[in-house]
Amino acid sequence: xxxxxxxxxxxxxxxxxxxxxxxxxxxxxxxxxxxxxxxxxxxxxxxxxxxxxxxxxxxxxxxxxxxxxxxxxxxxxxxxxxxxxxxxxxxxxxxxxxxxxxxxxxxxxxxxxxxxxxxxxxxxxxxxxxxxxxxxxxxxxxxx
Amino acid sequence: xxxxxxxxxxxxxxxxxxxxxxxxxxxxxxxxxxxxxxxxxxxxxxxxxxxxxxxxxxxxxxxxxxxxxxxxxxxxxxxxxxxxxxxxxxxxxxxxxxxxxxxxx
Numbered sequence: 578x579x580x581x582x583x584x585x586x587x588x589x590x591x592x593x594x595x596x597x598x599x600x601x602x603x604x605x606x607x608x609x610x611x612x613x614x615x616x617x618x619x620x621x622x623x624x625x626x627x628x629x630x631x632x633x634x635x636x637x638x639x640x641x642x643x644x645x646x647x648x649x650x651x652x653x654x655x656x657x658x659x660x661x662x663x664x665x666x667x668x669x670x671x672x673x674x675x676x677x678x679x680x681x682x683x684x685x686x687x688x689x690x691x692x693x694x695x696x697x698x699x700x701x702x703x704x705x706x707x708x709x710x711x712x713x714x715x716x717x718x719x720x721x
Numbered sequence: 722x723x724x725x726x727x728x729x730x731x732x733x734x735x736x737x738x739x740x741x742x743x744x745x746x747x748x749x750x751x752x753x754x755x756x757x758x759x760x761x762x763x764x765x766x767x768x769x770x771x772x773x774x775x776x777x778x779x780x781x782x783x784x785x786x787x788x789x790x791x792x793x794x795x796x797x798x799x800x801x802x803x804x805x806x807x808x809x810x811x812x813x814x815x816x817x818x819x820x821x822x823x824x825x826x
Contacts, residue, residue, distance in 0.1 A: 594746070594747040594748035595748045597746055597747055597748060598744065598746065598748065601746075601777075619808045619811075623777075623779070623808070623812065626779055627779060627780055630746070630747045630779060630780065630781060633747060634747070687780040687783060687784065687816060688779070688780040688781075690816065691780055691812065691815065691816065694815040694816075695815070
């Protein structure tokens with residue numbers, strides 16, 4: 578009884594805003610093919626796009642690429658978005674958006690908050706100098 | 722994919738009407754920001770956004786809306802969104818932004 582290995586798709590995307598829509602279309606297609614319902618597909622699309630936006634914002638160098646890795650398992654989709662930016666040690670300390678202070682117009686942190694809200698499991702690995710990996714999982718079934 | 726912005730000022734209502742068509746993301750958010758800055762410079766009045774054909778907005782787009790609202794609030798003006806698609810409504814809901822913008826319909 579040999580169990581099939583997980584299928585995997587890897588993308589290398591230029592650090593340029595115009596390519597986020599390419600990732601959005603790709604992940605929508607992957608999630609759709611796996612059989613996720615429309616609402617979950619939308620959640621995944623929004624979360625993955627936020628991670629890409631984050632990679633581009635922190636990646637700094639337009640000549641570089643960031644990586645998006647889609648791992649398709651039987652009951653879940655794992656998406657890893659890795660940049661080679663400066664990294665940031667405070668990412669895990671990002672709090673929920675503070676709406677009483679509209680002065681904090683800079684929406685940094687809002688993207689991470691959205692990712693955490695929409696995905697079932699989110700891990701952010703970030704170190705100074707070695708970039709950031711946002712790893713997020715969405716399960717097919719209910720109650721996760 | 723891109724963003725089309727249609728704007729019109731209603732003199733009698735003292736209100737900007739803005740239709741957003743397409744997608745607001747890190748690529749198109751700058752275009753939206755410039756439009757809002759021009760509108761608000763011209764007339765600091767309520768901005769009513771028709772989101773019927775807005776397919777997608779991300780955190781950079783929401784940041785632009787927050788920035789515009791911040792400027793409008795100095796004159797006690799608002800941003801009103803209507804015909805918002807369910808997926809965008811969900812985003813406004815989880816971020817709590819449905820409490821700072823006026824959502825109609």
